[in-house]
Amino acid sequence: MDEQKQIPIWFFIGTLLLIYGVIxxxxxxxxxxxxxxxxxxxxxxxxxxxxxxxxxxxGGFYTFHYFPSRKKNG
Amino acid sequence: xxxxxxxxxxxxxxxxxxxxxxxxWLIIVIYFIAVVGIGFYLKRFADTGEDxxxxxxxxxxxxxxxSFISANLSALELMGWSAQTYQYGLQAAxxxxxxxxxAIIFLAIVMMPFYYICKTHSVPGYLKLRYDGRSSAVGGxxxxxxxxxxxxxxxxxxxxxxHLLLGWDMNFSIWVSSITVAVYVTLAGLISxxxxxxxxxxxxxxxxxxxPILGLIEVGGWSKLVETVQRNVQIIHPQFKNANFTSLWxxxxxxxxxxxxxxxxxxxxxxVCGFSYWCTDFLQVQRVIVAKNLRAAQNGxxxxxxxxxxxxxxxxxxxxxxxxxxMDGEKPMTLVPESDVRANFTAYTYNDLLPLLMGKYLxxxxxxxxxxxxxxxFMSGMAGNISAFATVWTYDVYKPLINKSASDRHYLNMGRxxxxxxxxxxxxxxxxxxxxxNILEYFQALGMIFLLPLFGVIILGMLxxxxxxxxxxxxxxxxxxxxxxxxxxxxxxxxxxxxxPNAILESTWVGGVEQPPRVIVxxxxxxxxxxxxxxxxxxxxxxxxxxxxxxxxESGKIVLTNVPLTVKSGEEPFVKGEFTVGDAGxxxxxxxxxxxxxxxxxxxxxxxxxxxxxxTTKFGVEGVRTVLNPGVQVVAxxxxxxxxxxxxNPQFTKFLARSKKAQPFAVYVYCSLWxxxxxxxxxxxxxxxxxxxxxxxxxxLVMGLTQLPDxxxxxxxxxxxxxxxxxxxxxxxxxxxxx
Numbered sequence: 062m063d064e065q066k067q068i069p070i071w072f073f074i075g076t077l078l079l080i081y082g083v084i085x086x087x088x089x090x091x092x093x094x095x096x097x098x099x100x101x102x103x104x105x106x107x108x109x110x111x112x113x114x115x116x117x118x119x120g121g122f123y124t125f126h127y128f129p130s131r132k133k134n135g
Numbered sequence: 136x137x138x139x140x141x142x143x144x145x146x147x148x149x150x151x152x153x154x155x156x157x158x159x160w161l162i163i164v165i166y167f168i169a170v171v172g173i174g175f176y177l178k179r180f181a182d183t184g185e186d187x188x189x190x191x192x193x194x195x196x197x198x199x200x201x202s203f204i205s206a207n208l209s210a211l212e213l214m215g216w217s218a219q220t221y222q223y224g225l226q227a228a229x230x231x232x233x234x235x236x237x238a239i240i241f242l243a244i245v246m247m248p249f250y251y252i253c254k255t256h257s258v259p260g261y262l263k264l265r266y267d268g269r270s271s272a273v274g275g276x277x278x279x280x281x282x283x284x285x286x287x288x289x290x291x292x293x294x295x296x297x298h299l300l301l302g303w304d305m306n307f308s309i310w311v312s313s314i315t316v317a318v319y320v321t322l323a324g325l326i327s328x329x330x331x332x333x334x335x336x337x338x339x340x341x342x343x344x345x346x347p348i349l350g351l352i353e354v355g356g357w358s359k360l361v362e363t364v365q366r367n368v369q370i371i372h373p374q375f376k377n378a379n380f381t382s383l384w385x386x387x388x389x390x391x392x393x394x395x396x397x398x399x400x401x402x403x404x405x406x407v408c409g410f411s412y413w414c415t416d417f418l419q420v421q422r423v424i425v426a427k428n429l430r431a432a433q434n435g436x437x438x439x440x441x442x443x444x445x446x447x448x449x450x451x452x453x454x455x456x457x458x459x460x461x462m463d464g465e466k467p468m469t470l471v472p473e474s475d476v477r478a479n480f481t482a483y484t485y486n487d488l489l490p491l492l493m494g495k496y497l498x499x500x501x502x503x504x505x506x507x508x509x510x511x512x513f514m515s516g517m518a519g520n521i522s523a524f525a526t527v528w529t530y531d532v533y534k535p536l537i538n539k540s541a542s543d544r545h546y547l548n549m550g551r552x553x554x555x556x557x558x559x560x561x562x563x564x565x566x567x568x569x570x571x572x573n574i575l576e577y578f579q580a581l582g583m584i585f586l587l588p589l590f591g592v593i594i595l596g597m598l599x600x601x602x603x604x605x606x607x608x609x610x611x612x613x614x615x616x617x618x619x620x621x622x623x624x625x626x627x628x629x630x631x632x633x634x635x636p637n638a639i640l641e642s643t644w645v646g647g648v649e650q651p652p653r654v655i656v657x658x659x660x661x662x663x664x665x666x667x668x669x670x671x672x673x674x675x676x677x678x679x680x681x682x683x684x685x686x687x688x689e690s691g692k693i694v695l696t697n698v699p700l701t702v703k704s705g706e707e708p709f710v711k712g713e714f715t716v717g718d719a720g721x722x723x724x725x726x727x728x729x730x731x732x733x734x735x736x737x738x739x740x741x742x743x744x745x746x747x748x749x750x751t752t753k754f755g756v757e758g759v760r761t762v763l764n765p766g767v768q769v770v771a772x773x774x775x776x777x778x779x780x781x782x783x784n785p786q787f788t789k790f791l792a793r794s795k796k797a798q799p800f801a802v803y804v805y806c807s808l809w810x811x812x813x814x815x816x817x818x819x820x821x822x823x824x825x826x827x828x829x830x831x832x833x834x835x836l837v838m839g840l841t842q843l844p845d846x847x848x849x850x851x852x853x854x855x856x857x858x859x860x861x862x863x864x865x866x867x868x869x870x871x872x873x874x
Contacts (some may be wrong), residue, residue: 067180068200070330077169081162081341081504088158088500102495103349108502112345119341134615 068129075123082106082120145296153300153494158501167315170331170514174319177327183543187324187550196431198333200438203422205332208339209516211292212508213450215575218485221470222452223393224368224380225873228451229401232383234409240859242423243436244416248843249597250420251429254833257523258417258593259531265596265836266607268535273587274610275531278417279524281585286520287564288577293513294823300490301506309565312510316518317558320525321551325425328522332422335511336442342508343449346489350456363459367467367515371458380458383873389680395798404804407811411590412582418523430846433855440862444869457488460495471792482755502602525553562619576610579803580622587807588614591814600837602818605825610818618810623778626785631775632782635696638761640740640754641692643768652691652767654754655746659684662718684762686738686780692768698736699727700771711773716763723761726789736761813844856870 089110097104155163181187194202220227255261259278263271282387319327354360361381368380375393379386387398396405398721413419423439426432461468468491471482483491529550540543591614592607640652659682699723726733735758743754763769776782783802789795792805835841851857 068176070333073169073173073330074334076335077165078337078341080165083517084158084162085500085504088498092498098498101498103353104498106349106352108345108349108496112341112501116341119337 069127071116071123072127072129075120075125075127078116078120079124080119082113084113085109086117115120127131136770153490153502153506155301155503155506156499158499159506162500162503162508163507166511167445168521169334170511171315171318171333173330174322174327177323177330181323181326185549186326187547190434192490194426194431194435196426196434196438198329198428199431199435200442200744201333201336202329203419203435203439204442205336205339205515206418206422206519208336209289209512210799211289211516211575212577213339213343213487213512214296214444214486216450217454217457217489218470219575220451221457221485221488222472224364224378224458225383225451225455226386226392226394227454228383228873229405231443231447231451232866232869233401234405236440236862237406238409238413239411239436239440240445240862242420242789243433243440243855244859246414246594246597247423247433247436248429249836249838249841250424250845251426251432252841255424256530258398258415258420258589259527261593261836262596262607262611263531263535263603265833266592269608270592270604270611271531272536273608273615275527277585277589277615278527279532281581282418282520282524282527283560284564284581285578286517286524286557286561289513289516289520290561291565293510296486296490296509309562312517313558313562314513316514317522317555319552320518320521320558323548324525324554325421325522328518329422329425331511331518335508335515338504338511339508340449342504342506343453343489346402346496346505347448347452347456347580349452350453350460350492354456354459358460360455370467371469380390381455381873383870390794390796392799394800395671395796396804397793398802398803400792400797400804400808404801404808407587407590408579408582408804408807410594411586411807411811415590415593416582417527418519421523421526422519426847428661429844430853430855434853434858437855437858437862439588440859444862444866453489453492457492461488461491470699480782521554521557521561524557525550528553528557547609565657576799576803578805579800583807583810584615584618584622587618587810588612588814591630591790591811591820595772595815595818596837598838599822600830600833600840601822601826601827603822604829605817606820606822609821610814610816614810614814617813618806621791621806623784625791625806626667627778627787628776628782628784629801631728632779632784633775635734636695636697636729636736638696638723638736638738639694639697640688641694642742643690643692650690651742651744651751652693652740653689653744654740655687655689656683656756657685657687658682683756683759686756686759688763688767690763690764690766691743692770693738693763695769696774697727697729698723698771700769711771713768713770716765716769718765718768720765721763721767721769723763723874725758725760764812783848 086109089107089112091102093107093110216227216230220231249260250258253261253264255264257275259274262274290309290313293312294303294305297303297308298305319331349361351357354363364380368378369376372378372380372393378392380393384398386392387396387401390397394676423436426435457470458467461470463469469482470485470488472485493502497505529546533549533553534541534546541549588611592602592611593608595602596607640654642649642651644650700723723736723738726735728734737755737757738759739753739755741753742751744751745754767836783799784793785811788797788802791809792802794801799803830840833840
């Protein structure tokens with residue numbers, strides 16, 4: 062198995078979470094401006110916005126830290 | 136008048152529980168593209184058998200630990216144990232804090248050195264080294280069979296759940312998920328399965344963690360949750376009014392608790408089940424024996440123990456929140472088991488609990504993430520089973536029994552083909568499961584039959600050098616037969632089992648056009664709550680509600696099971712056969728005698744046209760007098776079964792599980808304990824009269840003959856024994872706190 066060239070798993074996780082973070086934060090911002098769908102509980106807390114930001118933070122950290130062109134790997 | 140509404144407002148559950156938006160679909164599609172893309176990327180790193188089957192033995196402790204726990208954290212576990220918590224209360228947490236975590240610590244500290252140092256590629260491989268080829272062959276074949284059955288069950292559950300949640304066609308779900316798993320496992324083997332398991336770990340936590348957080352905020356914190364749960368279970372589980380649903384141990388003095396098991400069963404039976412699964416199921420063990428060194432393997436396992444200890448936050452807590460927060464109007468919502476005939480007709484099931492909470496809290500985007508977590512959970516569980524199947528089949532069945540001296544490339548290709556064949560076999564077993572109703576009981580039975588006998592001989596083999604190859608083989612094989620015998624016994628009814636009387640309404644087809652049955656429901660206003668305790672409360676005496684007094688079936692087909700019909704007065708009740716109702720009409724009573732007991736007759740349909748309402752609806756009533764109008768087609772069946780895998784005969788369970796009150800869960804736990812004891816007793820007995828292996832052949836396989844490798848000094852925070860002690864203390868604290 063060629064370990065030297067293998068991209069760390071954490072980079073894949075980071076990228077996926079980053080993409081999801083962008084989408085869900087976008088939805089959260091949209092529902093801050095326009096009314097959220099009826100029938101959902103606890104929407105006053107804007108969970109989509111905060112959760113999207115959390116995904117962005119985790120995804121951004123892993124993507125940056127384990128980016129293939131950086132020397133460090135996991 | 137016989138009975139009132141089965142559920143409020145002529146209950147029916149919607150055809151589809153959750154509705155996905157375009158954003159949700161986008162999130163699901165991105166996940167599928169990612170897992171297949173990673174499979175293609177990793178293919179270049181799986182050039183040899185060691186790469187494909189053992190991921191090159193290069194995993195770090197974190198990757199091994201996350202993969203170890205993810206292989207078990209399937210969607211079935213998420214949905215199944217939150218459902219069990221709704222049913223049993225906090226006692227369900229024993230599955231984590233008593234069944235799993237102690238066993239994982241034991242695996243890390245006691246068993247891992249033997250697995251790791253002997254460099255076995257699988258658990259049956261260890262049997263071959265410790266005993267001989269006979270035990271290994273039984274282990275390989277039984278494990279291959281079990282993984283296929285488990286994988287098929289996961290596939291079936293996924294298809295069923297996606298069908299119920301999202302309305303997806305079951306065949307579509309089975310084939311799309313299978314092809315995806317086949318692609319990424321076949322391309323890169325274990326490394327691909329492990330990568331996807333680690334991704335799935337993040338998706339499951341991030342997709343479901345919001346539910347308990349928002350639920351706890353809504354209910355007002357833990358103490359409010361406890362208070363609300365205890366209040367609501369009076370209505371949801373009236374048969375367990377005095378049970379404490381938020382305690383781990385205090386209700387286990389007798390069998391009179393929701394789980395139907397006593398402390399003896401939990402301490403001695405359930406713990407042995409945990410040890411057998413976590414210490415000998417190769418699907419689990421494979422994840423950590425591929426770590427880069429023994430310390431990483433042990434620490435990876437302990438990381439798994441810590442994570443497992445946290446899983447109740449996303450599994451058990453939602454179950455309690457469901458008891459507290461799911462409402463049907465002003466009353467707590469009552470869910471039913473899958474085996475209940477009302478399930479999915481007029482009532483949500485226990486398994487719907489997590490999706491109901493998802494629908495309550497998660498909007499567009501977050502819902503897509505939650506559904507992706509469920510799909511990822513199922514697919515990684517399937518991939519784990521398939522990669523373990525490929526390894527065991529190739530190394531423990533094909534290589535020793537069929538083709539002993541092929542090249543590494545040949546075995547690598549065999550592993551790839553096995554992955555595809557494993558998927559195909561799993562699809563076959565998935566369709567087999569269309570005939571079973573309770574998947575968690577099915578898994579428990581599989582563990583009892585295949586894992587407990589294995590655990591008995593493995594643990595004896597590791598700890599007692601005098602245990603002989605003959606003892607191991609006969610202990611293993613005879614315990615498998617004994618557990619199958621117990622399984623058959625508890626489901627056998629020598630005097631016959633008669634299913635409860637019920638009727639299913641079906642459409643008829645006229646000229647290729649579906650004609651749903653037409654139904655008229657007659658109600659009258661009656662005084663509410665008479666003869667009930669609530670009627671004594673102030674303000675309740677003037678309450679009136681609408682109750683069903685009669686149902687008239689105007690057209691369609693009705694399939695009756697164990698329902699006696701009186702076609703004309705004075706005639707013997709009609710119990711089986713087919714006919715069309717004549718001019719005089721036919722009446723079905725509200726109750727019928729069944730095995731000497733009076734049972735309410737239940738009538739259901741997935742699709743009826745109700746008089747006075749537009750469109751079709753699901754329909755269900757029980758205990759109501761029903762009239763069949765002329766022209767209705769009747770198919771009457773008289774059913775008596777002598778073996779039913781979904782029912783337990785208390786005549787036999789009272790001996791095996793120590794009480795007639797033992798619930799199915801308790802019966803399997805006790806049968807598992809007997810299976811383990813049988814395997815140990817036979818192995819010891821046979822060993823005393825047969826020749827043991829030479830000590831030289833047992834080096835690095837048995838306690839006392841195994842030298843731990845010197846891996847050099849490590850910082851204190853990487854010391855496995857320290858972490859094992861910390862986890863054990865934390866575990867003890869949790870058990871005492873929730874006593």
